[in-house]
Amino acid sequence: MANRNMRNTTKVEALIESCRSEGKWQRVIELTDELKTGSPHNECLANFLVGEARLENYLEENALVAADSTFGRAKSGLGEARRYLNLALGESGQKAGIALDAYLLLAKLCFACGEYEQSLENFVKAELNTLAEKELTLRSLKILAESYAIKGLCLEQQTSSKPSSKFKKAEKDTEMISCFERASDLGLLYLQEYDIVSGNSSSNNSTAGSTLNVNASSVQPSSSSFAISSTIPASGPSGLEVNRRMGAILETALQRAPIVLIKTEKLQEAVERYRIMLNAIETRATQSLRLTLARQLAEVLLRGVSGTIYAPPFAGKSGGGTLRGGSSKKLWKPRKYAARQQFNPRNQQEEVILLLLIAEALAVRDTVLSQSPEFKQARQHAMGNVTAVYDLLTLATVRWGLVQLLNESFEKALKFSFGEQHVWRQYGLSLMAAEKHSQALRVLQESMKLTPSDPLPCLLASRLCYESLETVKQGLDYAHQALKREVKGLRPSRSQLFVGIGHQQLAIQSNLKSERDACHKLALEALERAVQQDGNDHLAEYYLSLQYALLGQLTEALAHIRFALALRMEHAPCLHLFALLLTASRRPREALGVVDDALHEFPDNLQLLHVKAHLQLHLEDAETALATVQHMLAVWRDVYEAQLAGEEEKHSDTKSGVHLAHSSQMSDKDSNSVYAASLAAVSRVEQALSEAASSLSSFTQRPGPRRPWMLQIEIWLLLADVYMRIDQPNEALNCIHEASQIYPLSHQIMFMRGQIHVYLEQWLDAKQCFLNAVAANPNHIEALRALGETHLILGEPRLAEKMLKDAAKLDPSCPKIWFALGKVMEILGDFHASADCFATSLQLEPSCPVLPFTSIPLVFE
Structure with missing residues (x-):
């Protein structure tokens, strides 16, 4: 390289070197005339400088684009530069110590003209592969970094355009990768040194012309590292200077190094290359590039690296990596951040989240708050970077159950996302995932305004x-x-x-x-x-089948559910509804077979297990039902225990049905909130609450979301029901006690306690429990029916009639209600009404499922 001894140069030469480092090419041409005037022996050096200046000046004014028209324009525009650089070759150039530089710049010129073979020939003449590492000037560092980058690009072009044998292709790939790696190392080192030089130039102007020692120890970044944004070209002269300083070739090399490793199926080496570049001390010119690299590495780790092949960053290494064929002194390696007090990710999850949070910080820093029209392009560019990061962050956080972290990021994003519907919609989805439903609805309302069509x-x-x-x-x-x-006809209507x-x-x-x-x-x-x-939508067929079932048209319901299953056999809600339809068709054993088959596919689906337990009770197999419900408790622990303990939420395809269906005792338009329909109901609620006051003294709110605890209550109460079927009321009471520890004011618990009193023939206590349940929820049909039957036993037929008629209004398709009402009307002496009630019960009973069709929860997938 042209590493001349500056102690023997003239003042003009020192000034020229300074202008070369700063990219002042017009000034270099002017000073070259003074150089030739001062000494005719500098003719060769002057030719080189003019050729270099004309080449760099042209490339700054004309972007490098691979097109025939661009190549033709470059050949004519760079004719003078080529002539001057050729004059700097030969014996005179060797004596002046500039022949190597001239060959490297000629290779760059040929690359700009699309002459890739000639460019590679010039690199061979320059003996680029055999250069030894040594201390270089700032300008020489950039020339060398660009040379390796250009050689790598030429080899890549050659590999893609010319077919070759597998061995030769592998050899060229190895050489190409080596070139890009060296280019990225030298490019980062050059930008680091340029930052140091530009920072010191105000106090010592001679620094730019001095020889640089690039083997310094690790240096902590200065506070000025984040001073300049290169993302927005309109930010001012400093931003333009940063972009000009890096140059298109250098920027391409820095991004290309890991990409070619991925293309050649060397994924782990690509990950290490990303890490090496990100671990290099940041400069003003690499701030926007750092965002791109962090985002790309996060995407590679998310998409291409599984947990089995993942290796933590720099495990067992110094962190700098090795250079193919390089010296152990590592003079051409970029400086790294010091390892002291440096966070090192221990697993894939930590590294991906760390990268995305760094990328988010960099992208947010460059956002444009101004809504003025002149900043529209800059604003769109910055928002493109931000949304790309947030999309990846969404994938990562949802995969690992870190939705709260995603919510916090989107909340910060709202301050610069005015009118950005994508951010608002993603924020709404993240709130839905975090179960912040009311806030999610408000965000979605804003999203509706932003996208009115x-x-x-x-x-x-x-x-x-x-x-x-x-x-x-x-x-x-x-x-x-x-x-x-x-838009009608554009796509099937989900609306x-x-x-x-x-x-x-x-x-x-x-x-x-x-x-x-x-x-x-x-x-x-x-x-x-x-x-x-949309005849291929299994969900539409499912809901149509459910609608026919609710209307009592079982034949049509079965036809549509079979078609839904033909469209999607593995859909758990369809299998659930199919089983209930079979029970309504007096085929309980077939229904149990369907549920068993479904549980092979969805072994931890609480809905299907719930149906299975009721089918076993219906078939008078209470001992087996007991084992099923106990298994439900184990499944609940597997699904929810870690989540409620604040640990990572478990996800699997088989846990698609974790919302437990209400049993016959727990359905009927249930609501866990206290519903006071009248002043009388209010007084009864107060009485019911006073009954539970003793339980409240030891009651503490369970941690975590409410729904999992309500599911556990339902499992305990189902277990209590099973214990009563096998004549173990004490065990049933223990189950009710466990449920009361979670939420003592549940009307379902009050109802089940009343059932135990009925079993023990304690009618007054049973009546009070059923009154409490109805006070807490007047729409609880099973409690109304049980209260009516209790009134009848206690010799209160008019009150029984009132309760049973209220229940029949709420659910006119329940045969048990009509049968009980028939007995009441018979005691009251209204035999005609009694006969009608018994007839209605007989008519409804054959088509009554083991659980109400309304017990199936809503499904949208």
């Missing part, structure tokens, strides 16, 4: 209302909005399905027969349209 945010809001907020009418409104936004689901849920919740019948009719029409518009 997109039905998706309306559908998400509708699902939220149906599934979590229990505001079905509001959800139905959103479904209608989505239907209006759909039509959501409209049908909304009407179906309103029918289930309605207490008035006329209103219920109207909603059932609208639901059936909407679901039939949904099936017509």
Whole structure:
């Protein structure tokens, strides 16, 4: 390299060297004339300097683009530069110590003209492969870094354009990788040295021309490392200077090094190369590049590296890596951050999250808050970087159950995301995943405003209302909005399905027969349209089958559920509904076979286990049912215990059905909130709460989400029911005690305690428990029926009639209610009404499933 002894140079030569380092090429040409005037022996050096200046000046003004028109323009534009550089070759150039530099610059010139073979020939003449590491000037560092980069690009072009044998291709790939690795190391070192020189130039102007010692120890980054943003070209002269300083070739080399390793199937080496570059001390020119590298490495670790082949960063290494064929002195290696007090990720999860948080910090720093039109392009570019990072962060955090971290990131993003619908929608989805339902709905409402023609945010809001907020009418409104936004015929209508689901849920919740019948009719029409518009949608077929089941049309329901299963055999809710339809068709053993087969596919699905336990009870196999319910408790611990302890939430494909179906005692439009329909109900609620006061003294709120604890209550109460079937009331009481420790005010617990009193024939105590349950939830049908039967036994037929008629209004399809009402009317002497009730019971009983069809929870997948 042209590493001249500066002690013997003239003042002009020192000034020229300084201008070369700073890229002032027009000034270099002017000073070259003075150099030739001062001494005719400098003719060869002057030719080299002019050729270099013309080449660099052209490349700064014209972007390097691989196109025939660009190559033709470059050949004519660089003709003078080529002539001057050729004059610097030969014996005179060797004596002046510039022949090597001239060959390297000629290779760069040929590359700009698309002459890749000639470029490689010039590198051979320069003996680039045999250069020994030594101390270099700033300008020489950049020339050498770009030379390795250009050689790598030429080899890559040669490999792709010319077919060769497997051995030769592997040999060229190895050489190409070596070139890109050296280019990235030298490029980072050059940028680090440039930062030092530019920082010291104000106090010592001679530094730029001095020889640099690049074997310094690790240096801590200065506070000025984050002073300049290179992401936004409009940020001012400093940003333009940073971009100019790096140059297109150097930037390409820094990004290309790991990519060629991935292309040649050397994934682990690519990961190490990313780590080496990210561990190098940051410079002003590499700040935006650092964002790209961090994001790319995170993506590689997420997509290409499994846990079995993952290796922690720099495990057993110094962190600098090795250079192929290089010296052990490592003069051409970039300086690294000191290892003292440095966090080192221990596993794949920690490294990916760390990389993405670093990338987020870098991307957020460069965002543009101004909404002025002149900043539109810069704002879009910055938002593109931010959203790319947030998309990867979403994949990583959801995969590893770190949704709260994602929420915090999106909350920070809102301050610069005015009008950015993608960020708002992702934020809404993250809130839904974190079960912050009310806040998620408000965010989705904002997303609707930002995309007035997109039905998706309306559908998400509708699902939220149906599934979590229990505001079905509001959800139905959103479904209608989505239907209006759909472009007819563009794609199958999911909005039509959501409209049908909304009407179906309103029918289930309605207490008035006329209103219920109207909603059932609208639901059936909407679901039939949904099936017509998309005959391959298993979900539409499933809900249409459920609608026919609710209407008592079992033949049609079975036909549609079979078609839904033909479309998607592994759909757990379809299998659940199919089993219930079989029980309603008096085929309980077939239903048990369906459930057993489904549990082979979904072994920890609590819904299916719940149905299995009830089928076993129905078939009078209580001992087996006991084992099933005990297994349900074990499954609950496996699914929820770690989550409730604050540990990482477990995920698996078989845990798709962790929302337990309500049993016959626990369904019937249940609500765990206290529902006071009248002043009388309020007084009864107060009485019920006073009954539970003794339990409250030892009650403490369980940690974590509410739903898992309510599921455990239901399992304990089902276990209590099984124990009563096998004549073990004490064990049943123990189960109720366990449930009371979780939530003593549950009306379901009050009802089950009343059932035990019925078993023990303690009728007054049973009556009080059922009154408490009805006070806490007037819509609990089983409690109303049990209270009516208890009134009848206690000789209170009029009160029994009132309770049973209230229950029949809520659920007119329950044969047990009509049978009990028939006995009441018979005692009251209304034999005609009694006969009608018994006839209704007989008519309903053959088509009554082992569990109500409404016990199947909502499903949207």
